[in-house]
Every structure is written in structure tokens, then in C-alpha cells.
Amino acid sequence: MLNTMLxxxxxxxxxxxxxxAGLAAIGAGIGIGLIGKGAVESIARQPEASGDIRxxxxxxxxxxxxxxxxxxxxxxxxxxxx
Amino acid sequence: MLNTMLxxxxxxxxxxxxxxAGLAAIGAGIGIGLIGKGAVESIARQPEASGDIRxxxxxxxxxxxxxxxxxxxxxxxxxxxx
Amino acid sequence: MLNTMLxxxxxxxxxxxxxxAGLAAIGAGIGIGLIGKGAVESIARQPEASGDIRxxxxxxxxxxxxxxxxxxxxxxxxxxxx
Amino acid sequence: MLNTMLxxxxxxxxxxxxxxAGLAAIGAGIGIGLIGKGAVESIARQPEASGDIRxxxxxxxxxxxxxxxxxxxxxxxxxxxx
Amino acid sequence: MLNTMLxxxxxxxxxxxxxxAGLAAIGAGIGIGLIGKGAVESIARQPEASGDIRxxxxxxxxxxxxxxxxxxxxxxxxxxxx
Numbered sequence: 001m002l003n004t005m006l007x008x009x010x011x012x013x014x015x016x017x018x019x020x021a022g023l024a025a026i027g028a029g030i031g032i033g034l035i036g037k038g039a040v041e042s043i044a045r046q047p048e049a050s051g052d053i054r055x056x057x058x059x060x061x062x063x064x065x066x067x068x069x070x071x072x073x074x075x076x077x078x079x080x081x082x
Numbered sequence: 083m084l085n086t087m088l089x090x091x092x093x094x095x096x097x098x099x100x101x102x103a104g105l106a107a108i109g110a111g112i113g114i115g116l117i118g119k120g121a122v123e124s125i126a127r128q129p130e131a132s133g134d135i136r137x138x139x140x141x142x143x144x145x146x147x148x149x150x151x152x153x154x155x156x157x158x159x160x161x162x163x164x
Numbered sequence: 165m166l167n168t169m170l171x172x173x174x175x176x177x178x179x180x181x182x183x184x185a186g187l188a189a190i191g192a193g194i195g196i197g198l199i200g201k202g203a204v205e206s207i208a209r210q211p212e213a214s215g216d217i218r219x220x221x222x223x224x225x226x227x228x229x230x231x232x233x234x235x236x237x238x239x240x241x242x243x244x245x246x
Numbered sequence: 247m248l249n250t251m252l253x254x255x256x257x258x259x260x261x262x263x264x265x266x267a268g269l270a271a272i273g274a275g276i277g278i279g280l281i282g283k284g285a286v287e288s289i290a291r292q293p294e295a296s297g298d299i300r301x302x303x304x305x306x307x308x309x310x311x312x313x314x315x316x317x318x319x320x321x322x323x324x325x326x327x328x
Numbered sequence: 329m330l331n332t333m334l335x336x337x338x339x340x341x342x343x344x345x346x347x348x349a350g351l352a353a354i355g356a357g358i359g360i361g362l363i364g365k366g367a368v369e370s371i372a373r374q375p376e377a378s379g380d381i382r383x384x385x386x387x388x389x390x391x392x393x394x395x396x397x398x399x400x401x402x403x404x405x406x407x408x409x410x
Contacts, residue, residue: 009257010163011091013325015098016261018160020321022105023268025153029113029146031275031282036113036142037120038283040135042290044124047131049293053286054138056300060282061145063307064275067314068149071271074322075102076156078264079163081256081325092245093173097180100242104187107235111195111228118195118224119202122217126206129213136220143227150231157184158238161245255339259407262343266403269350277357277364284365288372295375299368302382306364309389310357313396317353320404324346327407 010081017078020071028068032061092163099160102153110150114143174245181242188235195228256327263324266317274314278307338409345406348399356396360389 039057043050121139125132203221207214285303289296367385371378 009091009255011094012257013260013264014095014160014163017264017325018095018099018102018157019105020102020264020266020268021153021156022102022109023265024271025106025150026109026112027268027272027275028149029109029111029275030272031113031277031279032142032146033113033116034279035282035286036117036139038286039138039142040117040120040124042286043131043134043138044128046290046293047128047134049289049296050131050134052289052293052296056285056289056303057138057142057282060278060285060303060307061142063311064278065145065149067274067311067318068271069152070315070318071267071321072149072152072156074267074318074325075153075264076159077322078260078325079099079156079160081260091173093176096177096242096245100177100181100184100239101187102184103235103238104184104191107188107232108191108194110231111191111193112198113195114224114228115195115198118199118221118228121220121224122199122202122206125213125216125220126210129210129216132213132216139220139224143224147227147231151234154231154234154238157235158241161181161238161242255336258336258339259342259346263346263407266346266348266350269347270353273350273354273357275357276354277359277361280358280361281364281368284368288368292372292375295371295378298375298378299371302367302371302385303364306360306367306385306389309393310360313356313393313400314353316397316400317349317403320349320400320407321346323404324342324407327342 013078013081017075017081020078021075024068024071024075027071028064031064035061095160095163099157099163102160103157106150106153106157109153110146113146117143177245178243181239181245184242185236185239188232188239191235192228192232196225199224259324259327263321263327266324267321270314270317270321273317274310277310281307281310341406341409345403345409348406349403352396352399352403356392359392363389363392
């Protein structure tokens, strides 16, 4: 009985961890998607500003990537918790 | 009784793992979709900037792909958990 | 009693697996839909850039397809779980 | 019995922590995504205002990053709670 | 028995605290994102009004930041509650 309820708790944690990681991937997808779309369209409009656009694109995409990977790791910790 | 409640916990974890993997696929779909749409439209508008656009497209798409695959693997771990 | 609770747990896992696979299909549908829409419109505007547009279209669609198939397989594993 | 209900409580906390971290990543993704999209498009329209645009972009993105990282850490504390 | 039910209550509180902090980060992300996007686009259209735009941008972003940080701290207190 003891071990089984412990397992039930682990099931709940794994449930939340996987869903949380999925939500973080949605955030990263929408955010970096918007930036990438804007960047390629901007390069098409102003090809000579390409280096400046790429620098800003990488900077903001890296900020989103950092938070999203942090949240995915939080979800992974919940999945792998005993 | 013990084994069955253990199975119930596993069922909950598998439920969350599959839903989490699906959510991650939504994120990757929207994000890479926006980037791909912007890229092909930009190439149509400015065909001579094609190499630069493709480089930026692959860079941002790879960032999204990384987070999404990470989240899908978190979901897969929850599905395969005992 | 034991077998019935085991069946309930399997039902929960199958429920989540089917929903997760459906969510992944939504992601692939929206993403590849955006890319395909952009590609055919771009070819209509600039028919001579058709080969370049097709290459980029296939590349981004394949990235989405990879994540979505991975998530569908995670859902399938949850459905087939004992 | 005592330890197992304690574990059940931990499972609930881990569930919420992972989902909360995922929600925070959605917020950061949408917010920084909007800013980054606006910034690269603005640089394409007015390349000579690039330094001023970048300063404002970093300022607002840092504000969002601060709140989101704070919320992810709150989720991580819930995941790691005993 | 008393202590364990107390622990179950703590799990519930941590669940709500982490989710609440995540929701606050979504609010801050969307809000500051809209402001930042509008600001950089406005500077691109009217570069000589840059100082005035920046002052208003910081003022409104700080208002959102204040509320969001307050809510994240409320969530953090719920996570750290004994």
C-alpha cells in the first residue's frame, strides 16, 4: 500500500512534467517563430542590413531559448523524480 | 491491489507524456510554420538574397526543433516510465 | 477488483495517447499548412524562383514532420501500453 | 501511510511546478517574440536608427526575461520541494 | 495522520503558487511585448521622437512589471509555505 501510493504521486509528477515541457515548447515555438519570420522578411526588404538583423535575431531568440530550456529541464526533473 | 494502483500511476504518467509530446509538436508546428512561410515569401520577393534567408531560416528553425525534441523526449520518458 | 483497476489505468493511458496524437496532428497541420500556403503563393508571384522555393519548403516541412511523427509515436506507445 | 501521503503531496507540488514553469516560458516566448519581430522589421525600415532600436529592444526584453526567470525558479522550487 | 494531511495541503499550495507565478509571467510577457513592439516600430517611423517614446515605454512597462513581480512573489510565498 505504501509503495503504491508513492507510485501514484510519481505518476502525477510525471504527468505534470511532460505537460509542462510541452507548454514550454509551445512558448519557444511561437516566440522564435515570430522572430524568424520577421527576420527573413526584413532581410528580403533590406538585404544590406542583413548583419544587423541577424545579430538582433540571435540575441532575442537566445533569450527565449534560455527560458524555454530552463522550463523543459524543470519538467524533465519532475518526470525523472522518484 | 498493490500492482494495480501502481498501474494506475503509470496510466496517469502515460496520459501526461502523450499529451505533453502532442503540445510540443503544436509548438514546433506553429513556430517552424511561421518561419517557413516567411522564408518562401521572402525568397519570392528578393530571390538574390536567397542564401542569406535560408541561413537564417535554418538557424531559427533549428533552435525551435531543439526545444521541441527535448520536450517530446521528456514526454516519451513519461510514457515509457514504469 | 484488481483486473478492473488495471483496466482503468490502461484506459487512462490510451485516452491520453489518442489525444496526444491528435494534438501532434494539429501542430503538423497548422505548420505544414502555413508553409505550403506560402510556397504556392510565392511560386505564383515569382515562377522563376520555383526550384529554390521548393527546396526551402521541403526542408522546413520535413523538420515539422519529424517532431510530429515522434509525438504520434509517443501517443501510439501509450495506446498500445499494457 | 504517513510517508506515502507526504509523497502524494510532493507529486502534486511537482505537477504544479512543471506546469507553472511551462506557462512562464509561454509568456516569455510570446512577449520577446513580439519585441524581436518588431525590432528586426524596424531596423529593415530605418537602418540608421539601429542602435536606438536595439537599446529599447534589450530593455523591454530584459524586463520580460526577469519576470519569466523568476516564475520558472518558483516552479523549479516546487518541483524540487520535499 | 495530522502531519500527513498538513503535508497534502502544502502540496496543493505549492501547486497553486507555481501555476499562479506562471500565469503572471504570461501577463507580463504579452503586455510588455506589445509595448516593446509598438515602441521600436514607432522609433523606426519617427526617429526624432525617440526620447519621448522611450520614456513612455519605460513608464508603462514598469507598471506591468510591478504588478507581475508582485504576483510572482505571491506565488513564491505559496511555494515556500510550510
